[in-house]
Amino acid sequence: MKADPGFYGYWPWAERPKIRWPDGKKLAFWVAPNIEFYELNPPANPHRKAWPQPYPANQGYSIRDYGNRVGHMRQMEVLDKYGVRGSISLSTALCEHHPEIIAMCKERNWEFFSHGIYNTRYTYGMSEQQERDMIRDSMETIYRHTGQQCKGYLAPALSHSELTLDLFAEVGTELFGNDGGIYTCDLFHDDQPTPIQLRSGKPFVSIPYSLEMNDTIAYVVNKVEPRRYGQMLKDNFDRLYAEGDSHGTVMCIPTHNYQVSCPHRLKAFEEALDYITSHDDVWVTTGAEIAEYYLEHYYADAQANVAGFNGKEQG
Amino acid sequence: MALDAEHLMYPKRGYGMDHDRYDWSMLTDRKPISWPQGKKLALWVNVCVQFFPLNQQGKPFAVPGGMTMPYPDLRHFSLREYGNRIGLFRILDALDNVGIVPTFAINGEMAQRNPWLLEHLAKRDNEILCHGWNMDSIHYGGMDSAQEQMWIENSLSALRDASGQPVTGWLSPARNESELTPELLKQAGVQYCANWVNDDMPYAFNTANGPIAAMPLSNELDDQFILQSNLHSEASYVEQIQDAASLLLTEAETQGGRMLGLNIHPWLLGQPYRIGYLERLLGWLAQQDIYTASASDILSGWQHQQAAE
Numbered sequence: 095m096k097a098d099p100g101f102y103g104y105w106p107w108a109e110r111p112k113i114r115w116p117d118g119k120k121l122a123f124w125v126a127p128n129i130e131f132y133e134l135n136p137p138a139n140p141h142r143k144a145w146p147q148p149y150p151a152n153q154g155y156s157i158r159d160y161g162n163r164v165g166h167m168r169q170m171e172v173l174d175k176y177g178v179r180g181s182i183s184l185s186t187a188l189c190e191h192h193p194e195i196i197a198m199c200k201e202r203n204w205e206f207f208s209h210g211i212y213n214t215r216y217t218y219g220m221s222e223q224q225e226r227d228m229i230r231d232s233m234e235t236i237y238r239h240t241g242q243q244c245k246g247y248l249a250p251a252l253s254h255s256e257l258t259l260d261l262f263a264e265v266g267t268e269l270f271g272n273d274g275g276i277y278t279c280d281l282f283h284d285d286q287p288t289p290i291q292l293r294s295g296k297p298f299v300s301i302p303y304s305l306e307m308n309d310t311i312a313y314v315v316n317k318v319e320p321r322r323y324g325q326m327l328k329d330n331f332d333r334l335y336a337e338g339d340s341h342g343t344v345m346c347i348p349t350h351n352y353q354v355s356c357p358h359r360l361k362a363f364e365e366a367l368d369y370i371t372s373h374d375d376v377w378v379t380t381g382a383e384i385a386e387y388y389l390e391h392y393y394a395d396a397q398a399n400v401a402g403f404n405g406k407e408q409g
Numbered sequence: 410m411a412l413d414a415e416h417l418m419y420p421k422r423g424y425g426m427d428h429d430r431y432d433w434s435m436l437t438d439r440k441p442i443s444w445p446q447g448k449k450l451a452l453w454v455n456v457c458v459q460f461f462p463l464n465q466q467g468k469p470f471a472v473p474g475g476m477t478m479p480y481p482d483l484r485h486f487s488l489r490e491y492g493n494r495i496g497l498f499r500i501l502d503a504l505d506n507v508g509i510v511p512t513f514a515i516n517g518e519m520a521q522r523n524p525w526l527l528e529h530l531a532k533r534d535n536e537i538l539c540h541g542w543n544m545d546s547i548h549y550g551g552m553d554s555a556q557e558q559m560w561i562e563n564s565l566s567a568l569r570d571a572s573g574q575p576v577t578g579w580l581s582p583a584r585n586e587s588e589l590t591p592e593l594l595k596q597a598g599v600q601y602c603a604n605w606v607n608d609d610m611p612y613a614f615n616t617a618n619g620p621i622a623a624m625p626l627s628n629e630l631d632d633q634f635i636l637q638s639n640l641h642s643e644a645s646y647v648e649q650i651q652d653a654a655s656l657l658l659t660e661a662e663t664q665g666g667r668m669l670g671l672n673i674h675p676w677l678l679g680q681p682y683r684i685g686y687l688e689r690l691l692g693w694l695a696q697q698d699i700y701t702a703s704a705s706d707i708l709s710g711w712q713h714q715q716a717a718e
Contacts, residue, residue, distance in 0.1 A: 134428050137415045148469060148550035150428075152586050153628065156607035159426075160625075164436045164609055168656075187422045194435060211419065221411035228417060317639040320649055356629050357609070357653035357669075 096256065101281065101290045102300070103404035110286065111399055113342030113392050115384075119377035120338030121331075122384045123370055125178050126279065126303060126348045127169060128248075128310075129195060130213040131185040132158045141218035142253065161352030162188075166195055168355040169363075174202070176367045181381040183209040183248045183279065183348070186232040189239035196239055205380040206240050207279075208232040208262070210250025217253040225255055230265045233274065243270035245382040248279040248303065263296045272297070277385035279303035285334060285343050287388040289397045297389055301381050302344040306330070309353040309363075324362030331370045338375070344384060345370075430591070430605075431614050431623065441665020442610065442714050444707075448700035449661035450654060451707045453670045455580070455603070455626055456500060458515040458530070460522060460543045461489040469549045472583045474633060474674070489544075489676050493519075493526060496679015501533075503688045507695035512704045514540040514580045514603075514672075517564025520571040531572040536703035538578030539564050539599070548587045557587055561597050578704050580604065580626065580672075591616040601708050609657065609667055611711045622708055626670040627653075632677045643686040650690055654697060666700070668707060 115122050134155050136144050145151030173180055182199060184206050189196050199206070210217075211232055217225055233244040247262040259278050266275015278290065281300045290298045305311050307330055312318045318326065327347060334343040347366070349355075354363045371378060421427035444451050463486045465476040474489070476482035504511050513530055515537055520527045530537065541548070542560045568576045577600040581590065584604045594602055595618040602614065603626035614623040628634055630653055635646045650671065657667040678687045700707070 131427075133421065137413070139412070139416065146470075147585060150550055150586055150588060152605050153584050156605040156625075157628065159607040163434065163607055167435060167437045187419060190422050191425060191427070192433065193424070194438075211422075215416065219410065219412045220416070224411055224417055231417075317641075319639075319641045319645040320652065321645070357656040358630060358649040359652075360656055361652050 099256065101259065102283065102288050103400045105284075105288065105400045105403055107285075107341070109403070110341050111395060112340060113286065115342060115377040116387065117377070118375070120342060120375040121335050122342075122344045122377045122379055123331075124181050124344070124346050124379055124381055124384065125173060125367075126183050126346055126381060127173075127180045128183040128209060128348065128350045129162070129166065129185065129188055129199075130158065130183075130209065130350070131162075131188045131191055133212050133214040136212065136214035139216045139218055142216050142251075144214040158352050161350060161355065162192055162195060165351030165355030168360055169349060169351050170198065170202075172360065172364050172367060175364075176371045178367065178371070178378055179204050179380055181205040181207060181246070183207060184236065185209055185211065185213050185250070186235040187211050189235050193239070200240050205246075205382050206236045206242050206244065207246030207248070207381060208236060208244050209248045211235075213251050216251055217249055217255050217258060220255065222255075222257055222261070225257065226261045226265060229262050230269070233265060233269055237269070243274045245274060245385060246277045246279060246301070247275070252280065254280060259290060259298070260293050263292050263298050264294055267294070267296060276389060277301045277381060279348075279381065285337075286341065287344065287384060287392070289393055289400065297393055299385050299388055299393065301346075301385050303346045303348055303381075305348075307346065308348040309359075310350050313353050313359070320359040320362045323359070324366045327363075327366035328369050331366070335373060335376070346381075429615055431612060434612070436609060437664060439610070440714070442711055444666040444700040444710055446700070449658050449666060449698040451666060451668045451700045451702060451710070452509065452694060453624075453626070453668065453702070453704050453707055454504065454509055454511045455538075455670060455672045455704065456497070456511045456513050457540060457672065457674050458493060458497065458513055458519055458526070459489065459540065459674070459676075460516045460518050461486060462543055462545045465545045467545070468547065470547065470583075472544045472547060474637065475544055492674060492676030492679055493523065496675030496677075496684075499679045499684045500673065500675050500687065503684065503691050506688070507691050508701065509691055509695055510535060510701045510703060512536045512538060512578070514538050514578075515568060516540050516543045516582070517567040518543040520567035524571065527568075527571040531574070536578070536705050537568055537572050537574050537576055538580060538603075538704060539568055539576055540580050541582040544582045547583055547585050548581050548590050549585055550587050552587050554587070554589055554593070557589065558593050561593050565597050565599070577601065578603065578624070584628065591621060592618050595619055595621050601704065603670070603704070611668070611708050613715075622712065624670070624704055624708055626672050628672075630670070631672040633672075633674055636677055636683075643683050647686050647690045651693060654694060654699075658697060
């Protein structure tokens, strides 16, 4: 085990070079709906339990199913209303279980990125080959069902190994060359994209995804009231938008159709979307578009800039 | 290091659900439902009448809201009893004042412990559904099925005898189930179960003994979840239910009738500092385009429109 994963060098906010999004926009805004499938009876991972109760854990299972049966349509309609294309963190087995949802998102030109096969299959304990196979399966599944060359990754249930990012980038290259496997949502160290050092040396970035703004973290872990969640989203936006003037920032709202789309919560989310998208200098975009733009325009300079703060060879 | 091969095998990876309990279906794809008098939102107010034993076994887990201190946990025991002694009567008045119909979810053991209360509630002519034997009788995967069958039969017959009602609804303590709970419920004459919270409308649910209905009773909008688990304020509780009702009412304008299930606990909302918030909420709900009815009446309205297809 390592004391530091070694993905990025220290890079102080006070010293960042100015970046700008297309058309001079200050803040890149994206929404990442997690569209997940949890199994009722998954094989028991030796390192993490899927459900707190013995099979059948009908309570936890059924609220997540609510998200697909009921919540998805609500969230999709609200995103349509504000001109937001979702960047889907996808349990890729959902392509087989619920193709109706995939078809609607594809029709809207939403982005699909890999969130593993099921959110009840954890990376913990996998061999390198197993994790590589799982990642490859997930990326091939997205390609087969949507024609998209998967660019981003969020490990299933945020379960990682030391090699997760390396493997994702490498499988992306094997399948799609430099168009596949270019960004990760798994790291929470920054409000801007940052270059990530991989063993392959492939150009690869971390795109801010935000646990703080994640509806499940807000509602389940931090137990915030729905209207307060809406206020948190606006407050977070206000600060990043203001700082975007000097820095260029990214704000993501990661959602779950079984949280944000519950009848008592959608209003707060909708009000925040209305507020955020009413600002002129917001680039309403997707995770992949942010990653591609950054890689093309800022990645090389950023690598050199970061190196200046770290006293030795840096990524 | 590696996981067993089964961790990368996906035998249920195919169209629909990964089990046979119900069919995959998105709410918006279903036939629109209309409630009596063209009302938009069926309101099911489910009032829990519960017994939390002092000698809690906590098998396989301690029920949320149950005893947490070393025996004898008099504080939690007596505070739950407060609900049945005092809080319930405040809630009944609040409902009656605005004409909202409750459904009572009662632990079977209450019929033995408190025949006066059962008789009093039965006289009101509101529906009684079965809430298991007591709050420490948790149905769980791997439990002894003879034990489970006895709990189900004893609870149902205690409530049926005490109320004279058929008692055809079920809500498990802690909403928990074993692998066989739906089969045993069907066998015992239960027609609907409220444990699975995956919809805003009733839907058909399969058991090996024939179909029953699922009547999703929102956990997210349960007073115990909002006030006790999340520690949200009473004002926020009211606001959350109002926001939920407003959204469902709006949806009903274009998608057909919706259902709002409110599970409430007299030991929580019946407290003197909380009852005023419930009164305010019920007053507001009564002014909306709601169909106030028992769970069974809501279900049969839905069922008749399924059959008519």
